[in-house]
Amino acid sequence: MAKDVQPLNLYTKSVGVKVLLSLFSGFMLLLIVGPLLWLAIHAFATEWLFPSYKPKGWTLDWFRKVFEVPTLVDAMKTSLIISPIVVLLSAVICLPAAYASARYNYWGRKSFLIIMFASNAFPKIGLFATIATLYYFLNLMGTLVGVIIIQVLGTIIFMTWIPAAAFAAVPKSLEEAARDAGAGKFRVFRTITLKMAMPGILVAMVMSFIYAFDEAQGTFLIGAPTIYTMPTAMYAIVETYPIQVTAVFSILLTIPSVLLIGLARKHIIGGQLAEGFQIK
């Protein structure tokens, strides 16, 4: 696996290279972390006027204020309820297909993987507009079920591809050895196949959760104005509330992703995600 590879340690003694690299790192730091920190610090600021480098004063009041706005609290609740449902539903729908794609070379298997990819190439917002047509007919506009379906659609690609690669990476000989030793089919699947593919499934679940938690366009089009999740509420509050409130809300909205990716970090960087995106 990729993570075991040692770099070649081609150190150059040239000071120029070192300076250049340090400059590039500094540039990347400012580019990536700068905006996040800038916004996050606003959450603790009483008032912050241009062109000062720091706010007039510090406060924790904005955190209390956010929890006093009922629409924002509702949005948090809705998000925390919907996202796990989406992940579980997506797992139930997709994991058997992922296993099948990895283990059996069934008819149309390749087309299946390509259709999956093509559905990802259609511009999301155009897709949501077309789905709205169907939703009007099925009476799903503005309903929780409608929002859940919209979010499940986006998770399917993670939930089939990544676990499929993980299942495929489990050596068949191991399964056969266990069968020879007398283990039943189900036991082999549970204790060997599923266990070894678990990191991939975990990555898929984390990515799906983040996708669902983060999904705004479709949720807004289908859910608003009756159902607001945290990201769709964000669209609304950036225009009406002070920047400090949006900063607090941003911090709250980021916590689940940071926790979850932190949990699966090793596997994501270890190549489970990258493996999943190559059709085999």
Place this chain on the structure above:
Amino acid sequence: MALPPILVLGTFIGFPIGLAFLFSIGFTGGLNEVLSIIGQDVRGRDGKLFTLQAYKDVIADPRFAGDVKTTLIVSFVATVFVLLFSTGIGLLQRLRGGKLSSVLTALSLTPLFIPVVISSWALYTFYGSAGLYRTIFHSFGIDVPQITSTMLAVIIGSIWVSLPFATLMITSGLQSVPNALIEAAQDAGASLITIIRTVMLPLALIPIIIALTFTSIGILGSFTVPFFLGANQPTMFGVEITNFFSVYNRPQQSIVMAFIVFAAASGIAFFYIWANFRNAKESGRV
């Protein structure tokens, strides 16, 4: 066992897309009836079964040329920079290792943790009129205009959002180039540039192409980043599709635009499929 996802995709993606395509060429009956009654400027309501008038409307619209230009420039420039950054960081990690390259990798993966709405908003406050970007210049006595509401901001935002996936793909591809091959080339006297150009990049070509296709397709159809960071007009198609659908209430023209973007994305997707098949053929799986 592959049936459930196919059914879900078929019902909620395949079927609506088919329906929408019929709608775009003037089929206004059946399930499309609600939309064609609510919507403005729906072509084909006069009973014609087939008309390309909606496509002509979109192309003749004065906004169209500007939108095409903006979408193409943003997608192209951002994709190029994403690939340059992620390949550079991947090579650095593979060849040099060390603390600095780990820090760079960690930095380029950071956006993965942040919901796109948040990152777009954070970038907006950073590059906006009261943001750190202007504050820094101001402390040197230079008064610069804000970057937000320009194409540059959309490009920066798109790079920001797309960097982690490309870095993951390309880093993992470069890691799988065997040390032995690189060392053999070194022993034969090849320079570092030659090794990168003739050994490492060709062997990591497939992951690089995958990163290229996903990045460019993602940016091509993006909405949140150009919505927060871009100008109102001209804008990227993702925003224009939304505007036409909900603000201007012209669903047919909105769907026509979706198909135009889809056609462009399919062109790019072809590369991806080709690369994957070539890959599978080389390792004898096809």
